[in-house]
Amino acid sequence: MSPELLFEQALNGLSFGALLFILAAGLSLVFGMMDVVNLAHGAFYMLGAYVALSVVQRTGSFWLALVVAPLALGILGVILEPLLLRRLRGRHLDQVLLTIGVSLVIVDQIGAIWGREVRSLAAPAGLDGSVPLVGGEYPVYRLFVIGFGVLLAAVVSVVHQRTKVGMLIRAGVEDAEMLGALGVNTDRLFAATFAVGAALAGLAGVVAAPVFGLQPGMDGDALIYSLVVVVVGGLGTLGGAIAGSALVGPADTFGKVLFQEFALAVIFAIVALVLLFRPTGLLGRIRVAR
Amino acid sequence: MTGLKKNGGTTTGNVAPPLGNADFAPFVTQIKNQPTKNVYSFFSGADAIGFIKTWNSLGLPAAGYKMYGAGFLTEQDVLKEVKDLANGAITSLFWAVELDNAENKSFVSAYQRQYTLLPDVFAVQAYDGMHALDEALKKIGADTSDPDKVSKALEDVSFKSPRGDFMFDKNTHNPVQDIYIREVKTQNGQTVNTISDKVAKVTDPGK
Numbered sequence: 001m002s003p004e005l006l007f008e009q010a011l012n013g014l015s016f017g018a019l020l021f022i023l024a025a026g027l028s029l030v031f032g033m034m035d036v037v038n039l040a041h042g043a044f045y046m047l048g049a050y051v052a053l054s055v056v057q058r059t060g061s062f063w064l065a066l067v068v069a070p071l072a073l074g075i076l077g078v079i080l081e082p083l084l085l086r087r088l089r090g091r092h093l094d095q096v097l098l099t100i101g102v103s104l105v106i107v108d109q110i111g112a113i114w115g116r117e118v119r120s121l122a123a124p125a126g127l128d129g130s131v132p133l134v135g136g137e138y139p140v141y142r143l144f145v146i147g148f149g150v151l152l153a154a155v156v157s158v159v160h161q162r163t164k165v166g167m168l169i170r171a172g173v174e175d176a177e178m179l180g181a182l183g184v185n186t187d188r189l190f191a192a193t194f195a196v197g198a199a200l201a202g203l204a205g206v207v208a209a210p211v212f213g214l215q216p217g218m219d220g221d222a223l224i225y226s227l228v229v230v231v232v233g234g235l236g237t238l239g240g241a242i243a244g245s246a247l248v249g250p251a252d253t254f255g256k257v258l259f260q261e262f263a264l265a266v267i268f269a270i271v272a273l274v275l276l277f278r279p280t281g282l283l284g285r286i287r288v289a290r
Numbered sequence: 291m292t293g294l295k296k297n298g299g300t301t302t303g304n305v306a307p308p309l310g311n312a313d314f315a316p317f318v319t320q321i322k323n324q325p326t327k328n329v330y331s332f333f334s335g336a337d338a339i340g341f342i343k344t345w346n347s348l349g350l351p352a353a354g355y356k357m358y359g360a361g362f363l364t365e366q367d368v369l370k371e372v373k374d375l376a377n378g379a380i381t382s383l384f385w386a387v388e389l390d391n392a393e394n395k396s397f398v399s400a401y402q403r404q405y406t407l408l409p410d411v412f413a414v415q416a417y418d419g420m421h422a423l424d425e426a427l428k429k430i431g432a433d434t435s436d437p438d439k440v441s442k443a444l445e446d447v448s449f450k451s452p453r454g455d456f457m458f459d460k461n462t463h464n465p466v467q468d469i470y471i472r473e474v475k476t477q478n479g480q481t482v483n484t485i486s487d488k489v490a491k492v493t494d495p496g497k
Protein backbone atom coordinates (compact mmCIF):
# COMPACT_ATOMS: atom_id res chain seq x y z
CA MET A 1 0.00 0.00 0.00
CA SER A 2 1.40 3.40 -0.97
CA PRO A 3 1.87 6.08 1.74
CA GLU A 4 -0.97 8.12 0.19
CA LEU A 5 -3.40 5.23 0.46
CA LEU A 6 -2.17 4.44 3.95
CA PHE A 7 -2.94 8.03 4.95
CA GLU A 8 -6.39 7.86 3.34
CA GLN A 9 -7.15 4.59 5.13
CA ALA A 10 -5.99 6.16 8.40
CA LEU A 11 -8.52 8.99 7.84
CA ASN A 12 -11.21 6.39 7.05
CA GLY A 13 -10.38 4.62 10.30
CA LEU A 14 -10.29 7.79 12.36
CA SER A 15 -13.62 9.07 11.04
CA PHE A 16 -15.19 5.68 11.76
CA GLY A 17 -13.65 5.78 15.24
CA ALA A 18 -15.04 9.28 15.83
CA LEU A 19 -18.52 8.06 14.92
CA LEU A 20 -18.08 5.09 17.23
CA PHE A 21 -17.15 7.42 20.08
CA ILE A 22 -20.32 9.50 19.69
CA LEU A 23 -22.28 6.26 19.59
CA ALA A 24 -20.57 4.49 22.47
CA ALA A 25 -20.31 7.45 24.86
CA GLY A 26 -24.03 7.28 25.69
CA LEU A 27 -24.04 3.52 26.14
CA SER A 28 -21.04 3.74 28.44
CA LEU A 29 -22.52 6.59 30.48
CA VAL A 30 -25.79 4.73 31.10
CA PHE A 31 -23.96 1.56 32.03
CA GLY A 32 -21.56 3.35 34.36
CA MET A 33 -24.32 5.11 36.25
CA MET A 34 -27.20 2.64 36.20
CA ASP A 35 -25.49 -0.72 35.69
CA VAL A 36 -27.82 -1.32 32.74
CA VAL A 37 -26.53 -2.42 29.36
CA ASN A 38 -29.04 -0.48 27.31
CA LEU A 39 -29.74 -2.75 24.35
CA ALA A 40 -32.13 -0.14 22.94
CA HIS A 41 -29.12 2.08 22.25
CA GLY A 42 -28.99 0.97 18.60
CA ALA A 43 -32.71 1.69 18.20
CA PHE A 44 -32.20 5.18 19.70
CA TYR A 45 -29.41 5.71 17.17
CA MET A 46 -31.69 4.62 14.33
CA LEU A 47 -34.56 6.80 15.55
CA GLY A 48 -32.19 9.79 15.71
CA ALA A 49 -31.26 9.27 12.07
CA TYR A 50 -34.91 9.01 10.93
CA VAL A 51 -35.98 12.06 12.96
CA ALA A 52 -33.12 13.92 11.26
CA LEU A 53 -34.39 12.72 7.86
CA SER A 54 -37.84 14.18 8.58
CA VAL A 55 -36.40 17.45 9.88
CA VAL A 56 -34.24 17.82 6.78
CA GLN A 57 -37.18 16.98 4.50
CA ARG A 58 -39.37 19.62 6.20
CA THR A 59 -36.88 22.42 6.76
CA GLY A 60 -33.88 21.57 4.58
CA SER A 61 -31.55 22.24 7.50
CA PHE A 62 -29.11 19.58 8.62
CA TRP A 63 -27.93 21.78 11.49
CA LEU A 64 -31.45 22.05 12.86
CA ALA A 65 -31.69 18.25 12.66
CA LEU A 66 -28.43 18.00 14.58
CA VAL A 67 -30.17 19.81 17.46
CA VAL A 68 -33.75 18.50 17.15
CA ALA A 69 -33.00 14.77 16.89
CA PRO A 70 -30.86 14.52 20.06
CA LEU A 71 -33.43 16.69 21.85
CA ALA A 72 -36.27 14.39 20.75
CA LEU A 73 -34.33 11.33 21.89
CA GLY A 74 -33.51 13.04 25.20
CA ILE A 75 -37.22 13.63 25.79
CA LEU A 76 -37.95 10.01 24.94
CA GLY A 77 -35.25 8.94 27.41
CA VAL A 78 -36.56 11.12 30.20
CA ILE A 79 -40.00 9.58 29.70
CA LEU A 80 -38.88 5.96 29.36
CA GLU A 81 -36.64 5.82 32.42
CA PRO A 82 -39.27 6.62 35.07
CA LEU A 83 -42.03 4.91 33.09
CA LEU A 84 -40.28 1.57 32.58
CA LEU A 85 -36.73 1.14 33.87
CA ARG A 86 -37.31 2.63 37.33
CA ARG A 87 -39.89 0.01 38.14
CA LEU A 88 -37.25 -2.68 37.76
CA ARG A 89 -34.43 -0.93 39.58
CA GLY A 90 -31.96 -3.38 41.06
CA ARG A 91 -33.10 -6.17 38.75
CA HIS A 92 -30.41 -5.66 36.15
CA LEU A 93 -31.12 -8.62 33.93
CA ASP A 94 -34.81 -7.73 33.76
CA GLN A 95 -33.88 -4.18 32.85
CA VAL A 96 -31.69 -5.44 30.03
CA LEU A 97 -34.55 -7.60 28.74
CA LEU A 98 -36.83 -4.60 28.97
CA THR A 99 -34.48 -2.54 26.78
CA ILE A 100 -34.58 -5.29 24.15
CA GLY A 101 -38.36 -4.94 24.16
CA VAL A 102 -38.10 -1.17 23.86
CA SER A 103 -35.76 -1.55 20.87
CA LEU A 104 -38.16 -3.94 19.10
CA VAL A 105 -41.05 -1.51 19.56
CA ILE A 106 -39.02 1.47 18.33
CA VAL A 107 -37.62 -0.30 15.27
CA ASP A 108 -41.06 -1.58 14.30
CA GLN A 109 -42.60 1.87 14.68
CA ILE A 110 -39.83 3.34 12.50
CA GLY A 111 -40.76 0.82 9.81
CA ALA A 112 -44.44 1.76 10.12
CA ILE A 113 -43.84 5.51 10.03
CA TRP A 114 -40.92 5.95 7.64
CA GLY A 115 -41.19 2.76 5.60
CA ARG A 116 -38.69 -0.03 5.19
CA GLU A 117 -36.85 0.95 2.05
CA VAL A 118 -33.33 2.34 2.09
CA ARG A 119 -33.03 6.10 2.53
CA SER A 120 -30.13 8.48 2.50
CA LEU A 121 -29.40 11.90 3.90
CA ALA A 122 -27.24 14.44 2.10
CA ALA A 123 -24.35 16.07 3.93
CA PRO A 124 -25.07 19.76 4.67
CA ALA A 125 -24.08 22.40 2.12
CA GLY A 126 -20.46 23.31 2.53
CA LEU A 127 -19.55 19.88 3.85
CA ASP A 128 -20.90 17.87 0.91
CA GLY A 129 -17.87 18.32 -1.34
CA SER A 130 -14.41 16.85 -1.41
CA VAL A 131 -11.04 18.48 -0.81
CA PRO A 132 -7.81 17.62 -2.58
CA LEU A 133 -5.59 15.65 -0.28
CA VAL A 134 -2.40 13.69 -0.81
CA GLY A 135 -3.10 11.19 -3.54
CA GLY A 136 -6.62 12.28 -4.47
CA GLU A 137 -9.79 13.73 -3.05
CA TYR A 138 -11.25 13.25 0.39
CA PRO A 139 -14.84 13.99 1.50
CA VAL A 140 -15.06 17.07 3.70
CA TYR A 141 -17.87 15.50 5.71
CA ARG A 142 -15.67 12.68 6.98
CA LEU A 143 -13.09 15.25 8.11
CA PHE A 144 -15.93 17.08 9.84
CA VAL A 145 -16.90 13.85 11.60
CA ILE A 146 -13.35 13.48 12.97
CA GLY A 147 -13.39 17.06 14.22
CA PHE A 148 -16.86 16.69 15.71
CA GLY A 149 -15.91 13.49 17.53
CA VAL A 150 -12.76 15.02 18.98
CA LEU A 151 -14.64 18.17 20.01
CA LEU A 152 -17.39 16.15 21.66
CA ALA A 153 -14.82 14.05 23.52
CA ALA A 154 -13.13 17.25 24.76
CA VAL A 155 -16.41 18.83 25.86
CA VAL A 156 -17.60 15.69 27.59
CA SER A 157 -14.23 15.30 29.32
CA VAL A 158 -14.35 18.84 30.66
CA VAL A 159 -17.93 18.38 31.87
CA HIS A 160 -16.92 15.09 33.42
CA GLN A 161 -13.86 16.40 35.27
CA ARG A 162 -14.58 20.04 36.02
CA THR A 163 -18.30 20.58 36.64
CA LYS A 164 -20.79 19.72 39.35
CA VAL A 165 -22.74 17.53 36.94
CA GLY A 166 -19.56 15.67 36.13
CA MET A 167 -18.86 15.23 39.82
CA LEU A 168 -22.33 13.75 40.35
CA ILE A 169 -21.79 11.40 37.42
CA ARG A 170 -18.43 10.23 38.70
CA ALA A 171 -19.86 9.75 42.17
CA GLY A 172 -22.87 7.90 40.77
CA VAL A 173 -20.65 5.58 38.76
CA GLU A 174 -18.62 4.88 41.91
CA ASP A 175 -21.55 4.22 44.20
CA ALA A 176 -25.05 5.42 43.35
CA GLU A 177 -26.52 4.12 46.62
CA MET A 178 -24.11 6.12 48.73
CA LEU A 179 -24.82 9.17 46.59
CA GLY A 180 -28.50 8.76 47.40
CA ALA A 181 -27.72 8.46 51.10
CA LEU A 182 -25.87 11.77 50.89
CA GLY A 183 -29.06 13.49 49.80
CA VAL A 184 -28.78 13.49 46.04
CA ASN A 185 -32.04 12.73 44.25
CA THR A 186 -30.89 9.63 42.37
CA ASP A 187 -34.25 9.22 40.63
CA ARG A 188 -33.73 12.50 38.85
CA LEU A 189 -30.06 11.77 38.29
CA PHE A 190 -30.86 8.41 36.67
CA ALA A 191 -33.60 9.86 34.46
CA ALA A 192 -31.24 12.62 33.33
CA THR A 193 -28.45 10.13 32.69
CA PHE A 194 -30.70 7.90 30.60
CA ALA A 195 -31.91 10.95 28.66
CA VAL A 196 -28.37 12.11 27.94
CA GLY A 197 -27.45 8.56 26.86
CA ALA A 198 -30.40 8.46 24.46
CA ALA A 199 -29.61 11.96 23.18
CA LEU A 200 -26.02 10.92 22.43
CA ALA A 201 -27.32 7.90 20.51
CA GLY A 202 -29.62 10.21 18.55
CA LEU A 203 -26.73 12.57 17.88
CA ALA A 204 -24.66 9.67 16.56
CA GLY A 205 -27.58 8.73 14.30
CA VAL A 206 -27.70 12.20 12.75
CA VAL A 207 -23.93 12.47 12.28
CA ALA A 208 -23.68 8.96 10.80
CA ALA A 209 -26.67 9.25 8.43
CA PRO A 210 -24.87 11.11 5.60
CA VAL A 211 -22.07 8.51 5.70
CA PHE A 212 -23.91 5.23 6.25
CA GLY A 213 -27.46 5.99 5.08
CA LEU A 214 -30.67 4.84 6.75
CA GLN A 215 -32.00 1.31 6.48
CA PRO A 216 -33.63 -1.48 8.49
CA GLY A 217 -30.95 -3.33 10.44
CA MET A 218 -28.81 -0.27 11.11
CA ASP A 219 -29.79 -0.46 14.78
CA GLY A 220 -28.24 -3.90 15.22
CA ASP A 221 -24.96 -2.94 13.55
CA ALA A 222 -24.69 0.19 15.68
CA LEU A 223 -25.44 -1.73 18.87
CA ILE A 224 -22.83 -4.40 18.19
CA TYR A 225 -20.11 -1.88 17.35
CA SER A 226 -20.88 0.25 20.40
CA LEU A 227 -20.84 -2.83 22.65
CA VAL A 228 -17.47 -3.80 21.18
CA VAL A 229 -16.14 -0.31 21.87
CA VAL A 230 -17.25 -0.19 25.50
CA VAL A 231 -16.08 -3.75 26.20
CA VAL A 232 -12.66 -3.06 24.68
CA GLY A 233 -12.35 0.36 26.29
CA GLY A 234 -13.69 -0.58 29.67
CA LEU A 235 -17.33 -0.61 30.72
CA GLY A 236 -18.76 2.54 32.13
CA THR A 237 -15.83 4.93 31.94
CA LEU A 238 -15.53 7.92 29.65
CA GLY A 239 -11.83 7.35 29.03
CA GLY A 240 -12.73 3.79 28.08
CA ALA A 241 -15.16 4.96 25.42
CA ILE A 242 -12.49 7.26 23.98
CA ALA A 243 -9.75 4.61 24.04
CA GLY A 244 -12.10 1.91 22.73
CA SER A 245 -13.33 3.91 19.75
CA ALA A 246 -9.82 5.18 18.93
CA LEU A 247 -8.68 1.56 18.78
CA VAL A 248 -11.70 -0.16 17.23
CA GLY A 249 -12.32 2.39 14.41
CA PRO A 250 -8.88 2.17 12.78
CA ALA A 251 -8.52 -1.54 13.65
CA ASP A 252 -11.81 -2.33 11.90
CA THR A 253 -10.80 -0.28 8.84
CA PHE A 254 -7.35 -1.80 8.48
CA GLY A 255 -8.70 -5.24 9.36
CA LYS A 256 -11.15 -5.01 6.45
CA VAL A 257 -8.36 -3.95 4.11
CA LEU A 258 -5.56 -6.25 5.16
CA PHE A 259 -7.54 -9.40 5.99
CA GLN A 260 -10.46 -9.19 3.57
CA GLU A 261 -11.65 -12.73 4.18
CA PHE A 262 -11.76 -12.17 7.93
CA ALA A 263 -13.10 -8.61 7.82
CA LEU A 264 -15.74 -9.23 10.46
CA ALA A 265 -13.54 -11.40 12.65
CA VAL A 266 -10.83 -8.80 13.27
CA ILE A 267 -12.68 -6.65 15.78
CA PHE A 268 -13.92 -9.69 17.65
CA ALA A 269 -10.38 -11.02 17.79
CA ILE A 270 -9.44 -7.72 19.44
CA VAL A 271 -12.31 -8.12 21.91
CA ALA A 272 -11.11 -11.64 22.75
CA LEU A 273 -7.50 -10.53 23.22
CA VAL A 274 -8.42 -7.55 25.39
CA LEU A 275 -10.70 -9.65 27.56
CA LEU A 276 -7.99 -12.29 27.89
CA PHE A 277 -5.29 -9.92 29.10
CA ARG A 278 -7.35 -7.09 30.61
CA PRO A 279 -10.76 -8.45 31.57
CA THR A 280 -11.95 -4.99 32.64
CA GLY A 281 -11.07 -3.43 29.26
CA LEU A 282 -8.25 -1.04 28.44
CA LEU A 283 -9.26 1.63 30.95
CA GLY A 284 -11.89 -0.20 32.95
CA ARG A 285 -12.10 -0.39 36.70
CA ILE A 286 -12.72 -3.44 38.78
CA ARG A 287 -16.35 -3.26 39.81
CA VAL A 288 -17.54 -4.64 43.09
CA ALA A 289 -20.59 -6.79 42.49
CA ARG A 290 -23.55 -5.67 44.52
CA MET B 291 -15.03 -13.73 -13.57
CA THR B 292 -14.89 -17.11 -15.35
CA GLY B 293 -16.93 -15.68 -18.23
CA LEU B 294 -14.69 -12.64 -18.47
CA LYS B 295 -11.55 -14.78 -18.75
CA LYS B 296 -13.14 -17.15 -21.26
CA ASN B 297 -13.83 -14.19 -23.55
CA GLY B 298 -10.29 -12.85 -23.38
CA GLY B 299 -10.62 -10.41 -20.47
CA THR B 300 -8.35 -10.18 -17.47
CA THR B 301 -8.74 -9.00 -13.88
CA THR B 302 -6.11 -7.35 -11.73
CA GLY B 303 -7.56 -8.21 -8.35
CA ASN B 304 -10.64 -7.94 -6.22
CA VAL B 305 -11.93 -6.15 -3.15
CA ALA B 306 -14.63 -7.89 -1.17
CA PRO B 307 -16.69 -6.02 1.43
CA PRO B 308 -18.84 -8.27 3.60
CA LEU B 309 -22.60 -8.15 2.90
CA GLY B 310 -24.51 -5.48 4.76
CA ASN B 311 -21.31 -3.56 5.33
CA ALA B 312 -21.94 0.02 6.49
CA ASP B 313 -18.65 1.80 5.80
CA PHE B 314 -17.46 1.52 2.19
CA ALA B 315 -14.56 3.97 2.50
CA PRO B 316 -11.87 1.35 3.33
CA PHE B 317 -12.86 -0.70 0.28
CA VAL B 318 -13.21 2.18 -2.16
CA THR B 319 -9.83 3.54 -1.05
CA GLN B 320 -8.42 0.08 -1.72
CA ILE B 321 -9.65 0.24 -5.34
CA LYS B 322 -7.09 3.02 -5.89
CA ASN B 323 -4.46 0.37 -5.18
CA GLN B 324 -5.39 -1.49 -8.38
CA PRO B 325 -3.63 -0.82 -11.70
CA THR B 326 -6.92 -0.67 -13.65
CA LYS B 327 -9.59 2.03 -13.74
CA ASN B 328 -12.43 -0.26 -14.84
CA VAL B 329 -14.30 -1.54 -11.82
CA TYR B 330 -17.04 -4.17 -11.92
CA SER B 331 -19.16 -4.65 -8.84
CA PHE B 332 -22.15 -6.60 -7.65
CA PHE B 333 -24.22 -4.65 -5.15
CA SER B 334 -27.90 -4.09 -4.54
CA GLY B 335 -30.07 -1.86 -2.35
CA ALA B 336 -28.38 -0.28 0.68
CA ASP B 337 -24.94 -1.59 -0.30
CA ALA B 338 -25.25 -0.12 -3.80
CA ILE B 339 -26.22 3.29 -2.38
CA GLY B 340 -23.33 3.24 0.10
CA PHE B 341 -20.88 2.15 -2.58
CA ILE B 342 -21.90 4.76 -5.15
CA LYS B 343 -21.92 7.62 -2.63
CA THR B 344 -18.52 6.67 -1.26
CA TRP B 345 -17.16 6.13 -4.79
CA ASN B 346 -18.05 9.75 -5.57
CA SER B 347 -16.96 11.33 -2.30
CA LEU B 348 -13.52 9.71 -2.59
CA GLY B 349 -13.14 11.27 -6.03
CA LEU B 350 -13.01 8.18 -8.24
CA PRO B 351 -15.00 9.63 -11.18
CA ALA B 352 -12.71 12.68 -11.30
CA ALA B 353 -9.69 10.37 -11.28
CA GLY B 354 -11.04 8.62 -14.39
CA TYR B 355 -12.48 5.45 -12.86
CA LYS B 356 -15.42 3.80 -14.65
CA MET B 357 -18.16 1.92 -12.87
CA TYR B 358 -19.59 -1.30 -14.28
CA GLY B 359 -21.86 -3.81 -12.61
CA ALA B 360 -24.81 -6.15 -12.53
CA GLY B 361 -27.95 -4.12 -13.15
CA PHE B 362 -29.11 -4.18 -9.54
CA LEU B 363 -26.28 -1.72 -8.81
CA THR B 364 -28.20 1.06 -10.57
CA GLU B 365 -31.84 0.01 -10.30
CA GLN B 366 -34.44 2.68 -9.60
CA ASP B 367 -34.51 1.94 -5.85
CA VAL B 368 -30.83 2.96 -5.79
CA LEU B 369 -31.06 5.79 -8.35
CA LYS B 370 -33.82 7.60 -6.47
CA GLU B 371 -31.33 8.05 -3.59
CA VAL B 372 -28.02 8.61 -5.43
CA LYS B 373 -29.45 10.39 -8.49
CA ASP B 374 -26.82 11.84 -10.85
CA LEU B 375 -23.96 10.46 -8.74
CA ALA B 376 -24.45 7.23 -10.71
CA ASN B 377 -24.30 8.88 -14.13
CA GLY B 378 -22.04 7.05 -16.56
CA ALA B 379 -22.27 3.70 -14.79
CA ILE B 380 -22.71 0.82 -17.24
CA THR B 381 -24.64 -2.24 -16.12
CA SER B 382 -26.43 -5.21 -17.63
CA LEU B 383 -29.89 -6.45 -16.75
CA PHE B 384 -32.96 -7.98 -18.36
CA TRP B 385 -35.01 -4.81 -17.99
CA ALA B 386 -34.79 -1.04 -17.69
CA VAL B 387 -37.47 1.55 -17.05
CA GLU B 388 -36.57 3.21 -20.38
CA LEU B 389 -37.18 0.05 -22.42
CA ASP B 390 -39.18 0.89 -25.54
CA ASN B 391 -41.96 -1.69 -25.95
CA ALA B 392 -45.73 -1.54 -25.58
CA GLU B 393 -45.88 -3.83 -22.50
CA ASN B 394 -43.26 -1.82 -20.66
CA LYS B 395 -44.91 1.50 -21.49
CA SER B 396 -48.25 0.37 -20.11
CA PHE B 397 -46.57 -1.29 -17.10
CA VAL B 398 -44.62 1.86 -16.19
CA SER B 399 -47.61 4.18 -16.58
CA ALA B 400 -49.92 1.84 -14.63
CA TYR B 401 -47.31 1.57 -11.86
CA GLN B 402 -46.97 5.34 -11.69
CA ARG B 403 -50.72 5.77 -11.43
CA GLN B 404 -50.61 3.58 -8.30
CA TYR B 405 -47.37 4.82 -6.73
CA THR B 406 -45.51 8.10 -7.05
CA LEU B 407 -42.25 6.33 -7.95
CA LEU B 408 -40.74 4.85 -11.08
CA PRO B 409 -40.95 1.05 -10.94
CA ASP B 410 -37.77 -0.93 -10.32
CA VAL B 411 -36.68 -4.38 -11.49
CA PHE B 412 -38.15 -6.03 -8.39
CA ALA B 413 -41.61 -4.74 -9.34
CA VAL B 414 -41.13 -6.21 -12.82
CA GLN B 415 -40.06 -9.56 -11.40
CA ALA B 416 -43.11 -9.73 -9.15
CA TYR B 417 -45.36 -8.65 -12.04
CA ASP B 418 -43.90 -11.25 -14.42
CA GLY B 419 -44.10 -13.94 -11.76
CA MET B 420 -47.82 -13.35 -11.36
CA HIS B 421 -48.22 -13.08 -15.13
CA ALA B 422 -46.54 -16.48 -15.63
CA LEU B 423 -48.77 -18.07 -13.01
CA ASP B 424 -51.85 -16.49 -14.59
CA GLU B 425 -50.94 -17.83 -18.06
CA ALA B 426 -50.32 -21.30 -16.67
CA LEU B 427 -53.60 -21.36 -14.74
CA LYS B 428 -55.54 -20.19 -17.80
CA LYS B 429 -54.05 -23.03 -19.82
CA ILE B 430 -55.22 -25.71 -17.38
CA GLY B 431 -58.58 -24.06 -16.67
CA ALA B 432 -57.54 -23.26 -13.08
CA ASP B 433 -57.68 -26.94 -12.20
CA THR B 434 -54.76 -27.31 -9.78
CA SER B 435 -55.61 -30.81 -8.51
CA ASP B 436 -52.64 -32.32 -10.36
CA PRO B 437 -49.36 -30.59 -9.33
CA ASP B 438 -47.47 -32.14 -12.28
CA LYS B 439 -49.89 -30.60 -14.74
CA VAL B 440 -49.44 -27.21 -13.08
CA SER B 441 -45.66 -27.34 -13.31
CA LYS B 442 -45.81 -28.60 -16.91
CA ALA B 443 -48.14 -25.71 -17.86
CA LEU B 444 -45.83 -23.25 -16.11
CA GLU B 445 -42.84 -24.65 -17.97
CA ASP B 446 -44.51 -24.01 -21.34
CA VAL B 447 -45.59 -20.47 -20.55
CA SER B 448 -44.40 -17.74 -22.89
CA PHE B 449 -45.62 -14.17 -23.08
CA LYS B 450 -44.66 -10.59 -23.82
CA SER B 451 -43.31 -9.06 -20.64
CA PRO B 452 -42.15 -5.49 -19.93
CA ARG B 453 -38.67 -6.97 -20.33
CA GLY B 454 -39.43 -8.32 -23.86
CA ASP B 455 -40.24 -11.89 -24.91
CA PHE B 456 -40.32 -14.17 -21.90
CA MET B 457 -40.12 -17.98 -21.76
CA PHE B 458 -38.60 -20.66 -19.57
CA ASP B 459 -35.58 -22.82 -20.35
CA LYS B 460 -36.98 -26.37 -20.28
CA ASN B 461 -33.84 -27.80 -18.67
CA THR B 462 -33.17 -25.40 -15.82
CA HIS B 463 -36.49 -23.50 -15.52
CA ASN B 464 -34.51 -20.25 -15.70
CA PRO B 465 -35.93 -17.51 -17.94
CA VAL B 466 -34.74 -17.14 -21.53
CA GLN B 467 -34.68 -13.40 -22.15
CA ASP B 468 -32.88 -10.45 -23.72
CA ILE B 469 -30.14 -8.83 -21.66
CA TYR B 470 -29.75 -5.08 -22.06
CA ILE B 471 -26.59 -3.03 -21.66
CA ARG B 472 -27.61 0.13 -19.87
CA GLU B 473 -25.98 3.44 -19.10
CA VAL B 474 -27.16 5.71 -16.29
CA LYS B 475 -28.13 9.20 -17.44
CA THR B 476 -30.05 12.06 -15.93
CA GLN B 477 -32.64 13.33 -18.40
CA ASN B 478 -35.61 15.66 -17.78
CA GLY B 479 -34.70 15.71 -14.09
CA GLN B 480 -34.96 11.94 -13.71
CA THR B 481 -31.98 9.61 -13.37
CA VAL B 482 -32.66 6.41 -15.33
CA ASN B 483 -30.93 3.57 -17.14
CA THR B 484 -30.83 4.24 -20.87
CA ILE B 485 -30.43 1.30 -23.23
CA SER B 486 -27.20 1.30 -25.19
CA ASP B 487 -27.09 -2.29 -26.46
CA LYS B 488 -28.82 -5.65 -26.22
CA VAL B 489 -27.81 -9.32 -26.17
CA ALA B 490 -30.76 -11.29 -27.54
CA LYS B 491 -32.27 -14.47 -26.09
CA VAL B 492 -29.79 -15.25 -23.33
CA THR B 493 -30.26 -18.56 -21.57
CA ASP B 494 -29.26 -18.19 -17.92
CA PRO B 495 -26.19 -20.41 -17.46
CA GLY B 496 -27.05 -21.08 -13.81
CA LYS B 497 -28.17 -24.62 -12.94
